Amino acid sequence: MTALAKAIEPAAARPDNDQRSIVAFCCRECAYAAADTSANARTPLPSSVRLVLVPCSGRVSPLHMLSALAEGADGCMVAGCLEGQCHYREGNFNAIDRVRFVQRLLASVGVEPERVRMFTMSAGEPPRFVAAVREMDRVVRGLQPLRRS
Amino acid sequence: MPLTRRGKAMAEALPAATFKSSGSFGCEIVRHEELCVGCGRCATSCPSGASQRGESFDVKQLLSAPPDSRRGALAAALRRIARHEPEAPIDVPPRVTTYRTIAYEADRCLGCGTCARACPVDAIEARPPRAAP
Numbered sequence: 001m002t003a004l005a006k007a008i009e010p011a012a013a014r015p016d017n018d019q020r021s022i023v024a025f026c027c028r029e030c031a032y033a034a035a036d037t038s039a040n041a042r043t044p045l046p047s048s049v050r051l052v053l054v055p056c057s058g059r060v061s062p063l064h065m066l067s068a069l070a071e072g073a074d075g076c077m078v079a080g081c082l083e084g085q086c087h088y089r090e091g092n093f094n095a096i097d098r099v100r101f102v103q104r105l106l107a108s109v110g111v112e113p114e115r116v117r118m119f120t121m122s123a124g125e126p127p128r129f130v131a132a133v134r135e136m137d138r139v140v141r142g143l144q145p146l147r148r149s
Numbered sequence: 150m151p152l153t154r155r156g157k158a159m160a161e162a163l164p165a166a167t168f169k170s171s172g173s174f175g176c177e178i179v180r181h182e183e184l185c186v187g188c189g190r191c192a193t194s195c196p197s198g199a200s201q202r203g204e205s206f207d208v209k210q211l212l213s214a215p216p217d218s219r220r221g222a223l224a225a226a227l228r229r230i231a232r233h234e235p236e237a238p239i240d241v242p243p244r245v246t247t248y249r250t251i252a253y254e255a256d257r258c259l260g261c262g263t264c265a266r267a268c269p270v271d272a273i274e275a276r277p278p279r280a281a282p
Contacts, residue, residue, distance in 0.1 A: 062223060062248065063222055063223045063226065066223060066226035066230075067222075067226045069226070069230050070225075070226035070227075070229040070230055093244060094244050096242075096244075097242035097243065097244035097245050098242075098244075098245060100242045101239075101241060101242055101245045104239040104240065104241075105208065105227065106230075108208050108236055108237070108239050109208065109227060109230075109231035109232060109233060109234070110231065110232030111231065111232060146230055147230070147232070148229045148230055149228070149229055149231075
């Protein structure tokens with residue numbers, strides 16, 4: 001089991017003070033840097049969100065997204081660099097297609113595809129990161145908690 | 150695969166002419182889709198283009214994958230949150246290459262067995278040609 005796979009389960013666990021849980025895979029170069037800056041500015045984030053640091057959004061595989069949902073998360077977001085500005089050239093394009101694949105996979109078994117979403121932002125845009133997280137939180141709160149067997 | 154004109158002539162020229170009644174040569178290719186990992190080596194090694202990477206992915210194939218494999222882990226996660234059985238096969242975005250169902254056309258297959266040798270997980274079986282009826 002890789003370090004990333006191990007990090008998913010604790011991140012997906014539902015927080016004590018919240019009804020929903022969202023796992024956010026953030027790329028180190030852009031999204032996590034933006035998250036860092038917004039945290040330094042003490043911008044409050046929704047309590048449902050847990051960040052998982054990945055080197056690049058292209059590291060996130062369909063298995064990571066689905067296991068986050070299966071382990072307890074109600075939503076899962078992948079945040080990467082702007083299109084064409086990936087620090088590893090094309091990682092975010094791979095991530096965009098994988099997210100689209102997982103959305104179709106979820107739709108085919110009757111789960112709302114909005115639970116998985118891709119966002120792009122640059123390192124210098126903390127407000128955009130906060131807006132993305134709040135948007136995801138709003139969408140997930142509009143849905144029922146995810147049922148698991 | 151049906152014989153070519155030249156092949157037919159050669160088969161008829163054989164003294165015992167055992168091929169004549171069989172109508173086809175080559176191995177019978179049997180694909181075990183549930184074991185497939187989607188690497189696409191059968192498609193790249195196929196000399197006649199009978200096996201090709203498809204544009205869609207059959208979710209039922211994913212759900213029947215062996216549990217200790219990577220696809221099996223994905224299937225286990227999907228099964229936990231699934232509300233109903235998967236319906237039609239899904240279209241796959243271009244950059245997702247491993248989660249694709251291989252499109253196999255038996256009409257174009259030569260029965261050479263190259264795909265069975267290229268397959269890393271023994272999902273393709275090349276059986277000896279069936280006996281003549």
